[in-house]
Amino acid sequence: CCIKEFNSIKKIDSKTPDEIKEILREFILEANDDILSYAQSQNIKKIGTTLTIVLIIRSLFYIGHVGDSRVYMIEDNSVKQLSDDHSVVEVLKRQLDFKDKVNTYSKNILAFALGKELNENDIFIKYDYLSKGSELLICSDGFWDSVNAKYFNNNFNTLIDKVFASIPNDNVSFIRYSKRVEKVNNKKWYLLIGLLLLVIGILYLAFTSLDSLSKENNVSIEMGTTRGIKGI
Numbered sequence: 337c338c339i340k341e342f343n344s345i346k347k348i349d350s351k352t353p354d355e356i357k358e359i360l361r362e363f364i365l366e367a368n369d370d371i372l373s374y375a376q377s378q379n380i381k382k383i384g385t386t387l388t389i390v391l392i393i394r395s396l397f398y399i400g401h402v403g404d405s406r407v408y409m410i411e412d413n414s415v416k417q418l419s420d421d422h423s424v425v426e427v428l429k430r431q432l433d434f435k436d437k438v439n440t441y442s443k444n445i446l447a448f449a450l451g452k453e454l455n456e457n458d459i460f461i462k463y464d465y466l467s468k469g470s471e472l473l474i475c476s477d478g479f480w481d482s483v484n485a486k487y488f489n490n491n492f493n494t495l496i497d498k499v500f501a502s503i504p505n506d507n508v509s510f511i512r513y514s515k516r517v518e519k520v521n522n523k524k525w526y527l528l529i530g531l532l533l534l535v536i537g538i539l540y541l542a543f544t545s546l547d548s549l550s551k552e553n554n555v556s557i558e559m560g561t562t563r564g565i566k567g568i
Contacts, residue, residue, distance in 0.1 A: 345359065348393070349393045349394065353396065353398075353463050356391065356393070356398055356463070357398065357400075357461045357463065360389060360391065360398060360400030360459075360461055361400065361456045361459050361461060363389070363400065364387060364389070364400050364402060364450075364454075364459050365454065365456065365459075367387060367450060368402075368450045368451070368452075368454045371383060371385070371450050371451045372451065375451065382451075383451040384446065384449040384450060384451035384452060385403070385449065385450050385451060386402060386403020386404055386405045386422075386446075386449060386450070386476070386477075387400075387401070387402050387403060387405075387450050388400075388401045388402075388403070388405040388406070388407060388419065388474055389401070390407060390472060390474055390513070392466065392472075392513065395465055395466060395467075396463055396464070396465060396466070397463065397464060397465075397466045397472065398461075398462070398463040399418060399419055399460065399461065399462045399463070400459065400460070400461055401419045401420075401422075401459070401460040401461075401462075402422060402448050402449060402450055402454065402458065402459055402460065403422050403446060403448065403449050403450070404421045404422060404423050404426075404444075404446060404477045405419075405474070405475065405476050405477060406418075406419050406421070406474075406475055406477070406480050407419040407472060407473070407474050408472070408473040408474075408475070408485075408488060409470060409471070409472060409473075410470065410471040410472075410473060410488055410489050411467070411469060411470040411471070412469070413489055415485045415486070415488045415489065418462060418464075419460055419462070420460050422446055422447050422448040422449065422458070422460070423441075423443055423444065423445060423446055423447065424441040424445045424446065424447045425438050425441050425442075425443045425445075427447040427448075428441070444477075466515055467515070468515045469515075470514075470515060471512055471513060471514040471515075472512070472513045472514075473488055473510060473511070473512050473513075474510065474511045474513075475508075475509065475510035475511070476506070476507055476508060476509040476510070477506060478504045478505075478506030478507045478508040478509070479499065479504075479508045479509065479510045481504070481506065482498075482499060482502035482503075482504035482506075482508065483495060483498045483499060483502065484498075492512060495510065
């Protein structure tokens with residue numbers, strides 16, 4: 337639903353941050369309406385899921401989020417959670433007047449999720465700059481609950497090993513996005529371009545010399561293999 341809606345928007349990169357934030361809210365509310373309509377048509381009493389969208393436009397990233405999946409920023413070996421959890425426990429923790437009721441709820445019960453009545457104030461929206469040395473990690477609660485945050489900066493395969501080692505009891509999904517630029521690869525491209533220019537220069541000089549020689553000696557030269565000439 338959200339991907340289809342995004343594809344229908346023309347020149348989204350020309351819109352202001354406030355316009356994009358509003359677009360994210362609308363998409364999440366529409367997705368929720370679709371789930372509620374489906375539940376009603378199938379006579380399903382309980383249905384729910386989380387939704388976390390990360391939209392990256394040039395050097396800015398936008399988060400649209402409902403539920404207890406998370407978005408992390410990994411930068412200079414530090415890990416920072418960017419999104420707010422929408423479990424009842426975490427929502428109560430953020431409301432000082434209700435902190436004493438935290439222990440009465442299980443941590444996996446969600447206050448806000450797709451499949452429940454939802455308004456725009458329940459949706460977490462954020463945008464910020466993404467530097468070239470930073471990574472974004474988007475993950476389900478099964479991932480962050482089974483893998484310690486101190487390992488988040490490890491490579492992809494190491495993270496997978498950590499997941500299997502923990503034997504999680506919930507769905508595990510995660511995506512890593514990086515704007516890091518490998519300097520070694522850039523050097524390789526510069527070297528290849530330099531060699532290509534050098535070869536072109538040598539061939540140009542060779543053809544220029546041969547052309548001059550043929551004109552002076554009135555000789556016709558053909559490239560390739562012929563009966564009389566087997567290369568030059």
